[in-house]
Amino acid sequence: MTKRRFRAAAVQTLARLGDYDHNISLATSYVEEAVRQGCELIVFPECMDTGYLFDSAQHARDLAETVTDGPFVKALSALAAKHGVYIASGITEWDPAKNKIFNSGVMFGRKGELACHYHKQFLATHDQNWFAFGERGCPVVDTDLGRIGLLICFDGRIPEIFRAMTLQGAEIIVDMANFFAMDQADMWGPARAYENGVWLVAATKAGHERSIYYPGGSMIVDPKGRVAAKVPYDTHGMAVADVDPDMAADKSIYAADDKIAGRRPETYGALALPYEQTPVYGIADQPLVPSRSVTKVAAVQMHMTADAANADAVFEMVDHTAKLGAKVLxxxxYAFSPTWLPNAEEAALQAESTPAILARLAGIAKRYGCLIGAPMVEREGDRLYAATVLIGPDGAEIGRYRKTHLTAEEKRWATAGDAYPVFDTPFGRIGVMSGFDAVFPETSRCLGVGAADIVLWPAALREPFERELLAVPRAEDNRVALALANRVDSPYPGGSMVVPPTGFPLWDVNVVAPRSLTLGAVMPRHVDLAVCRQKMMIPKVDMFANRLTDTYAPLVAA
Structure with a gap:
């Protein structure tokens, strides 16, 4: 089908509980206004037909409609046919064949036909009181606007759902939501669009419905993670923007890399395993000793530079950080390289010095009883690897991670790793993702499935959104503490930080964790391992137990 630019609208409004007439009238007025403005895709929030906070499962059942003959869906179908547009909305669906109630999304085509039908997969606490978990997978449909996928609200907190649609060729993701918190819109929406290189049209409610306050956050985001239009908080209205589906074909990042082609699906097998077969299964039920479950983690923003091509200053800073009580550093x-992106010759030279560097770091680790993560270049036979070595408090090597996702420049000299080990240490279960690895949500998810408590992210960042949009979701999606140590001579310098497993109290990283550009800055944080072991975002909403892994086949397909 021919792709072309079109105009989309994300509607921010508030349904009235149980009042179909009111909600149909509301939808009608917004569709007419969107059509007046030239919109061809109009998106409404979650459960727009009935409202959302029911008294009971029976109350939900009494209000629910089928996708073929309910009053709200019939009204949307008629509006789509009348105006020749696409209309998507969340509905409360009764499926008589399955004898279940679903939190569903529907999209009607230009002739009023049902073009796409979706069930919410990742159910919030109250959702589970009346809705069944979704059974329709991650559908993507061809339209004359482009390839479109549907998801609902909390589904955006699970990277695999967005990713599965992207891998089926989705160019536009429609999100019908009831956002409870600003970060869900301001961070997760742009983050998912950015990491997948797709458009996002997200519509949510604004106002109060019984015990829930909806702040709003309806927006349209382009494939680079940039917000093209947004409705102000606590207001009703529409975010309207022109959408160019062809932009979703460009998955490029950095000078010569690709967010999709750079994936390593042959290494992601753990993501499709049933929960009961993964290391994270039952981790929250394993006892911890409170006095031994707090770890001081430090991101040490120190490395050699072209102006200071001597490693002594790096060792001194590591020693000083450990002396002040940090236990995981x-x-x-490439902290022991004077350049942020070594070439083949520089990498080979660094590999020669690796044993001596590790020996000195081992002395520091043993002296202070700490763990040091040392990003190095290692040689094995005729191969070079970008590796991070974990040195334990006895000075011995605990293990090493070989970088799995290599940039175009690294591929000229390095061999990629093929696993995401999580190491048991005296300071918690620790995994590593290095540099470019973090662009791929699969990396941190594999570490999460591996029951990591702490993820170390040594980096030389190139784009602002790597820090601003990816760091917090990589921590919160997996309920891990994330320690980002960034160089100060990379294209996007500084900003090292430790992100708690529950994220920050504010969504804007630059406000809550201002970016330091100082060489030698140390960013410490106390990490409670008990919080890292608790993988629930809210009651009954486990970031791993609630995944529907049988829908994730696209993630592990070659």
């Missing part, structure tokens, strides 16, 4: 990528 991580350095930036």
């Amino acid at each position: 991580i350095l930036p990528e």
Whole structure:
């Protein structure tokens, strides 16, 4: 089908509980206004037909409609046919064949036909009181606007759902939501669009419905993670923007890399395993000793530079950080290289010095009883690897991670790793993702499935959104503490930080964790391992137990 630019509208309004006439009238007025403005895709929030906070499962059943003959869906179908547009909305669906109630999304085509039908997969606490978990997978449909996928609200907190649609060729993701918190809109929406290189049209409610306050956050986001239009908080209205589906074909990042082609699906097998077969299964039920379950983690923003091509200053900073009580330390990528992106010759030279560097770091680790994450270049036979070595408090090596996702420049000299090990240490279960690895949500998810408590991220960042949009979701999606140690000579310098497993109290990273550009800055944080082991975002909403892994086949397909 021919792709072309079109105009989309994300509607921000508030349904009235149980009042179909009111909600149909509301939808009609917004569709007419959107059509007046030239919109061809109009998106409404979650459960727009009935409202959302029911008294009971029976109350939900009494209000629910089928997708073929309910009053709200029939009204939307008629509006789509009348105006020759696409209309998507969340509905409360009764499926008589399955004898179940679903939190569903529907999209009607230009002739009023049902073009796409979706069930919410990742159910919030109250959802589970009356809705069944979704049974329709991650559908993507061809339209004359482009390839479109549907999801609903909390589904955006699970990277695999968005990713599965992207891998089926989705260019536009429609999100019908009831956002409870600003970060869900302001961070997760742009983050998912950015990491997948797709458009996002997200519509949510604004106002109060019984015990829930909806702040709003309806927006349209382009494939680079940039917000093209947004409705102000606590207001009703529409975010309207022109959408160019062809932009979703460009998955490029950095100078010569690709967010999709750079994936390593052959290494992601753990993501499709049933929950009961993964290390994270039951981790929250394993006892911890409170006095031994708090770890001080430090991102040490120190490395060699072209102006200071001597490693002594790096060792001194590591020693000083350990002396002040940090127990888990991580350095930036290629910390013992004077350049942020070594070439083949520089990498080979660094590999020669690796044994001596590790020996000195081992002395520091043993002296202070700490763990040091050392990003190095290692040689094995005729191969070089970008590796992070974990040195334990006895000075011995605990293990090493070989970088799995290599940039175009690294591929000229390095061999990629093929696993995401999580190491048991005296300071918690620790995994590593290095540099470019973090662009791929599969990396941190594999570490999460591996029951990591702490993820170390040595980096040489190149784009602002790597820090601003990816760091917090990589921590919160997996309920891990994330230690980002970034170089100060990379294209996007500084900003090292430790993100708690529950994220920050504010969504804007630059406000809550201002970016330091100082070489030698140390960002410490106390991490409670008990919080890292608790993988629930809210009651009954486990970031791993609630995944529907049988729908994730696209993630592990070659």
